[in-house]
Amino acid sequence: xxxxxxxxxxxxxxxxxxxxxxxxxxVSRVVNGERYVSDEARIAVExxxxxxxxxxxxxxxxxxxxxxxxxxxxIHEPHSLLFEDxxxxxxxxxxxxxxxxxxxxxxxxxxxSDRDSRRVADYLRGGLVDGAVIVSARASDPIASAxxxxxxxAAFVGHPPGTPDLPYVAIDNSAAARSITERLVxxxxxxxxxxxxxxxxxxxxxxxxxxxEAMGSRFDPSLVVEYPLYTYAAGLQGMQELLRRCxxxxxxxxxxxxxxxxxxxxxxxSGRKVPDDVGxxxxxxxxxxxxxxxxxxxxxxxxxxxxxxxxELVLAQIRGLPSAVQVLDTAVVWRDSx
Amino acid sequence: xxxxxxxxxxxxxxxxxxxxxxxxxxVSRVVNGERYVSDEARIAVExxxxxxxxxxxxxxxxxxxxxxxxxxxxIHEPHSLLFEDxxxxxxxxxxxxxxxxxxxxxxxxxxxSDRDSRRVADYLRGGLVDGAVIVSARASDPIASAxxxxxxxAAFVGHPPGTPDLPYVAIDNSAAARSITERLVxxxxxxxxxxxxxxxxxxxxxxxxxxxEAMGSRFDPSLVVEYPLYTYAAGLQGMQELLRRCxxxxxxxxxxxxxxxxxxxxxxxSGRKVPDDVGxxxxxxxxxxxxxxxxxxxxxxxxxxxxxxxxELVLAQIRGLPSAVQVLDTAVVWRDSx
DNA sequence: TTGTAAGCGTTATCAA
DNA sequence: TTGATAACGCTTACAA
Numbered sequence: 154x155x156x157x158x159x160x161x162x163x164x165x166x167x168x169x170x171x172x173x174x175x176x177x178x179x180v181s182r183v184v185n186g187e188r189y190v191s192d193e194a195r196i197a198v199e200x201x202x203x204x205x206x207x208x209x210x211x212x213x214x215x216x217x218x219x220x221x222x223x224x225x226x227x228i229h230e231p232h233s234l235l236f237e238d239x240x241x242x243x244x245x246x247x248x249x250x251x252x253x254x255x256x257x258x259x260x261x262x263x264x265x266s267d268r269d270s271r272r273v274a275d276y277l278r279g280g281l282v283d284g285a286v287i288v289s290a291r292a293s294d295p296i297a298s299a300x301x302x303x304x305x306x307a308a309f310v311g312h313p314p315g316t317p318d319l320p321y322v323a324i325d326n327s328a329a330a331r332s333i334t335e336r337l338v339x340x341x342x343x344x345x346x347x348x349x350x351x352x353x354x355x356x357x358x359x360x361x362x363x364x365x366e367a368m369g370s371r372f373d374p375s376l377v378v379e380y381p382l383y384t385y386a387a388g389l390q391g392m393q394e395l396l397r398r399c400x401x402x403x404x405x406x407x408x409x410x411x412x413x414x415x416x417x418x419x420x421x422x423s424g425r426k427v428p429d430d431v432g433x434x435x436x437x438x439x440x441x442x443x444x445x446x447x448x449x450x451x452x453x454x455x456x457x458x459x460x461x462x463x464x465e466l467v468l469a470q471i472r473g474l475p476s477a478v479q480v481l482d483t484a485v486v487w488r489d490s491x
Numbered sequence: 492x493x494x495x496x497x498x499x500x501x502x503x504x505x506x507x508x509x510x511x512x513x514x515x516x517x518v519s520r521v522v523n524g525e526r527y528v529s530d531e532a533r534i535a536v537e538x539x540x541x542x543x544x545x546x547x548x549x550x551x552x553x554x555x556x557x558x559x560x561x562x563x564x565x566i567h568e569p570h571s572l573l574f575e576d577x578x579x580x581x582x583x584x585x586x587x588x589x590x591x592x593x594x595x596x597x598x599x600x601x602x603x604s605d606r607d608s609r610r611v612a613d614y615l616r617g618g619l620v621d622g623a624v625i626v627s628a629r630a631s632d633p634i635a636s637a638x639x640x641x642x643x644x645a646a647f648v649g650h651p652p653g654t655p656d657l658p659y660v661a662i663d664n665s666a667a668a669r670s671i672t673e674r675l676v677x678x679x680x681x682x683x684x685x686x687x688x689x690x691x692x693x694x695x696x697x698x699x700x701x702x703x704e705a706m707g708s709r710f711d712p713s714l715v716v717e718y719p720l721y722t723y724a725a726g727l728q729g730m731q732e733l734l735r736r737c738x739x740x741x742x743x744x745x746x747x748x749x750x751x752x753x754x755x756x757x758x759x760x761s762g763r764k765v766p767d768d769v770g771x772x773x774x775x776x777x778x779x780x781x782x783x784x785x786x787x788x789x790x791x792x793x794x795x796x797x798x799x800x801x802x803e804l805v806l807a808q809i810r811g812l813p814s815a816v817q818v819l820d821t822a823v824v825w826r827d828s829x
Numbered sequence: 830t831t832g833t834a835a836g837c838g839t840t841a842t843c844a845a
Numbered sequence: 846t847t848g849a850t851a852a853c854g855c856t857t858a859c860a861a
Contacts, residue, residue, distance in 0.1 A: 165838055176848045180839060189846055199709030206632075208641075211617030212553040213838035215854045219548070223614075232584065246570065246603060253607055257616050261599035265584060269591055276561075276596050280501075281619075303546075385782055419782060445724055446756060503854055512831045527830055687857060745833045752851035 164205040173201035179369065184209060186486055215280070224257050225277060229264040229296055230405025231382055234315040239439040240456040244288055244310055248365060255468055256284070264296060274299040284467035286460075290316060292353045295346045295433075306470035308463045312478075313355045320470070322462040322479040326356050328485040329452045330363025330461065333434050334406055336450075337491055340432055342404030346376030348391035348416055350383045350408040357383075360408050360436060376402065383408060388415025396423055404491070410451055411439035417445050417490070432491030447489035454483050502543040513540035522547060541602035562586075562595050563615060565624040567602040567634055569720055576721060576749065577777040578794040582626055582648055585798025593806055595621070604635060613636040618787055622805040624798075628654060630691045635699070644808035646801045650816075651693045658808070660800040660817040664694050667790045667821040668701025672744055673773050674788075675829055676705065678770055680742030684714030686729035686754055688746040690720045695721070698746050698774060715741065721746060726753025734761055742829070743771045748779035748789055755783050755828070770829030792821050 169180045175194060181191050181199040192199075201207075215221045226248055228241065237442060249259045260282065262273045273296065277285060284306040290297045293315035300307045301317035311320035337345060347364045351357030361379075365372050378394050380387035388407055392415065395402055407413035413435030417427055425431055427447060438453035462479050469476040507518045513532055520528050528536075528635040539545075553559045564586055585611065587597045598620065600611045615623060615638065628635045633651035638645045639655035647659035672712050675683060685702045689695030699717075702712050716732050718725035726745055727823040731752070735742055745751035751773030754767055763769055765785060773780060776791035807814040 166840095167838080177839085178841085178848060178850095179846085182847090185840085194846080208616045210554070210838050211614075212550050212559070213839075213853090215550040215853095216554055216619075216838080217840045221855075223619075239761050245601065249601055249603055249607070251603065253610065256610070258610055259601070261601070263583065263597070263599070263630070265587055266591065272591065272594070272596055277548075278546045281549050292727075313818075352854060385778070387852085405714055414782075418782070422784065439724070444752075444756070446760070453594070504856095515855080516833075516857080517831060519832090523856085529830060532831080548854050551837090552856075553837095554839085554854085555856045557837075579849080 157450050158437065162205040163210070165210070168205045169207045172205050173197040204452070216370040218279075220283050221281055223260050224252055224464065225273075225282040225283045225288045226259055226261045226474075227264065227273060227285055227296060227300075228261060229270075229287070229294060230289045230292070234264060238293075238409075239441070240437060240454070240459075241288060242458035244460035244463075247462075248286055248464040249456035250343045250457075251461045251464040253469070255469075256467055259464075262353065266357060270296055272301075274303070277305055277460060278303050284471055285462040286310065286467055288460075288463075289354070292316075300391075306467045308466035308470075308476070310459050311355050314358070315351075315395045318434070320466045320478055322459055322466060322481065323355070324454055324459070324481050324483050326359035327363035327366070329454075329485075330436070331367040331405070332363075333436070333450070333452050333485050334364050334367035336372075336406050336485055336487065337406060337432060337434050340404070340428075340491055342432055342491075344373075344376065344399060344402045345371070345404035345406065346378075346395045346399070346402050347406045348388055348395070348408060348412050349377060349379040350387055350412055350423070351381065353381075357408055364406050373478050375399070380412075383411055385411050385415040385418075388412035388417075389419050390415075392416035392419035393423075394421075403431045405431060407433060407435045409439045410435035410439045410449055413449055414441045414445050414452070417449075428489065428491050434491050442488070450485070450487045450491045452483050453486050455481055492785050501548070502545070503596060504545070506543045507536065507545045509538045510543050511535040515607075521553075540651070544666075551792050553642035557618075557623050559619055562590055562802065563604065563620040563621045564597055564599045565611060565623055565625045565634060565638075566599060566694070567608075567625070567629070567757050568627045570603060576676040576747075577779070578775060578792070581624060582798035582801075585795035585800075586632075586802040587760070587798075588625055588795075589799045589802040589806070596807075597802075608634055608637075612641070615643055616641050623811055624648065624801040624805055626798075626801075627692070629656075636715075644805050646804035646808075646814070648714070648797050648801050649693050651691075658804045658814045658820065660797055660804060661693070662792055662797070662821050664697035664821050665701035665704070665825075668698040668744070668774070669705040670701075671774070671788070671790050671823050673701050673703035674735075674743060674823055674825065675742050675770060676709075676743070677773050678766075678829060680770055682711075682714065682734045682737060683742035683744065683809060684711075684716070684737070684740050684742045686726055686745045686746060687715055687717040688725055689719065690717060695746055702744050711779050713737070716748075718791055723749050723753040723756075726750035726755075728758050730754035730757035731761075731762055734758075741769045743769060745773050747770060748775045748777045748787055750772040750777050751787055751828070762824055766827065766829050772829050776824055780824075780826070783828065788823070788825045788827070788829045789819050791824050793819055 287311040310320040349361045378391045435451040442449040551741040650659040687699045716729045773789040780787040
C-alpha cells in the first residue's frame with residue numbers, strides 16, 4: 154500500500170507519537186536507531202510511521218544538530234568545456250565514492266555566471282553543507298576567496314595562483330611536463346613546439362613551465378601557441394598555426410589529450426605521419442588517449458584519486474583532524490604517437 | 492576588513508537585533524528586503540549585520556517557510572559513461588540557466604551505487620529541495636518511482652519505459668532515426684547496418700525502432716549489433732563485428748555520434764574510405780560530429796533545451812501551473828560522412 | 830513603522 | 846526505558 158499522499162500536510166513526529174501512544178522523544182530515538190528503546194515501543198513506532206506516512210524533515214533536523222551531512226562540489230568551468238574534459242567526471246565520481254562511504258551526500262553546484270557565483274556563495278554561507286571541494290578554480294577566483302571567508306571546511310583540486318591558503322590536492326604538473334618533454338627530446342626530435350592551454354589555471358601554467366625548463370636552451374618561443382581552453386578545437390587550430398610558422402616542426406607537446414587529439418587531426422590533414430614525421434605527446438591519459446590513431450603517449454594523472462583525496466581532506470577538517478596538502482604521483486605512459 | 496571569524500558561534504538575528512537596538516522582526520524585514528522599514532532602522536540594521544558578521548541560517552529559514560528554493564538534478568549514469576556524453580553537460584547547463592534566472596539553486600546529485608540511490612531518495616524526501624529533474628533514467632529505474640512516491644514536483648528528460656507518469660521532455664527519437672535512415676537509404680546504399688546502444692533507455696530503444704521501420708523489408712537483423720553504452724569503444728567494436736559479418740556493408744547508422752566516431756576509426760583501419768566505400772550517420776550533433784574526418788551527418792538534438800524545458804516543467808508544478816509533456820524538434824544535418 | 834510572540838519539526842537534557 | 850521541556854534560528858501574524 155502506497156503511503157497516504159497527504160498533499161495537504163506532511164506527518165510530523167508528533168503525529169507518529171500520537172498514533173503510537175508514545176512521546177516525541179521515543180519516536181525520535183527509534184527514527185535515529187538509538188539504544189534504550191524497548192522492542193514493543195519500537196514496533197509500535199514503526200507501525201505508526203507506516204500508517205501516517207511519516208518522513209523526517211531535514212531542515213528541522215539540521216537546525217538542531219547544526220550539521221547537514223552534505224558536502225558541496227563546486228564546478229567553475231567555462232561553459233564550452235564543461236564535461237568535454239573527462240577528468241572532471243572522474244574527480245566527481247572519486248569524491249562521491251568516499252563521501253558516500255562516509256554517509257555524506259555530495260551536491261554539485263555549477264557556476265556559469267556571476268549570478269551563480271553569488272547564489273552558490275549564499276548557499277554555502279547558509280549552512281546547507283558542512284564542507285566544500287572546489288574544482289577547476291581559475292587564478293584569483295572570487296568563489297575561492299568567498300569560501301575562505303565563509304570559513305567552511307574546504308579543499309581545492311589544484312592550487313591556482315591567488316588562491317587562499319586552503320588545503321589542496323594536486324599533481325606536480327611542472328615535473329610531469331618536464332619528464333614527458335625530456336622523453337620526447339630523447340626520441341631525437343629537433344624542433345619541438347608546444348600547444349599550451351588554460352594558462353590561467355595552475356595546470357596550464359605549470360605544464361608550460363615544465364616544458365620550458367626541459368627544453369632549456371633549445372626553447373623557442375615562436376614554437377609555442379596558446380589557447381584559453383583544453384579543447385580538441387584548440388589542438389586543431391594550434392597545430393595548423395604551428396605548421397604555418399614552422400613546417401619542419403617534428404615534435405609537439407600538447408597541454409592535454411584532447412588538445413593532442415585535435416593536433417593529430419591537423420597533422421594528418423596536412424599529410425604528415427605520426428610518429429614518423431612528427432612525434433606528439435599529450436597529458437591526462439584520459440579516454441582521448443586511446444581514441445587517436447596511433448594511440449597517445451601521455452602523462453597519467455589519477456583524476457579519481459584527486460577527487461577522493463580532496464573529499465578526504467574536507468572530511469578530516471570536519472572531524473577536527475589535521476589535513477595537509479597532498480601531491481599525487483603521475484607517470485609517463487609511452488604509446489605510439491612519439 | 493574581513494568579517495570577524497567567530498569560529499565559536501555564528502551570529503544570529505538576535506545578536507543583530509541587540510546590536511542595532513531593534514527587534515528581531517525588524518531585522519528580519521531588512522534582511523528580506525521588505526517594505527515598511529524606516530531608513531534609519533535599515534541603516535542601523537545593516538551596520539549591525541556587518542559588525543557582528545551575521546549570515547542567515549538557511550535551515551531555520553527553510554523550516555519556517557517550508558521551502559528550500561533548490562532543485563535537484565539527478566544523474567543516474569553508468570560510471571564509465573559519465574560525462575563522456577557531451578549531452579549531459581548541455582542538459583545541466585540548460586537547466587541551470589532557467590533555474591538561476593528564477594533564483595533557484597540547482598544541486599546535482601549523482602547516483603553511482605544502490606547506496607547512493609537510497610541516500611538521494613532520503614535527500615529528496617527530507618524536503619531539502621523543492622523539485623527534481625531526472626536525467627538518464629533507465630527502464631524501471633528505482634529512483635524514478637521513488638521520486639513519484641515522494642510526491643515532489645519532478646520532470647524527466649526522456650521517458651523510459653516503466654517510468655511513472657510524470658511530466659517529461661523528450662525528442663521523438665524514433666521519427667528522427669527514421670528520417671536519417673531514409674536519407675541514408677536515398678544515397679543508394681544497399682547493405683545498411685546499425686550499431687545500436689543503450690536499448691534499456693528510451694533513446695536507444697526508439698532509435699533502433701526508427702531504423703527498423705525505415706528499413707522496412709530491407710531490414711536485416713544480422714546487420715545489427717547492440718552494445719550497452721553510447722561509447723566510442725562500442726562503435727569501434729561494433730563496426731569490427733559488422734565488417735566481420737558482412738564485409739560488403741556500405742551503410743551504417745550509429746546510435747550516437749560517439750559511437751559513429753568509433754565506427755569510423757574501425758572503418759579506416761580496415762582500409763575503407765568514408766563516405767566512398769561506406770556511408771555513416773550518427774545521432775546527437777554533439778562535439779563529436781565535428782571531430783571526425785569527414786565530419787558526421789547526424790541528427791541535431793537540442794540538449795540544452797531539453798534541460799531548460801525540464802526545469803520549466805518543474806517550476807510550473809511548483810507554481811501550481813499545468814505542465815504538459817513536451818516533445819522537442821530535431822533536424823537532420825547532412826555533412827560529409829554519408 | 831516597529832515590537833511581541835507563536836510557531837516551524839527536530840534533537841537533547843534531565844527527571845522520572 | 847520513557848516523557849517533559851527547552852532549545853535551534855527564523856518568519857509572520859497581530860498589536861501597538
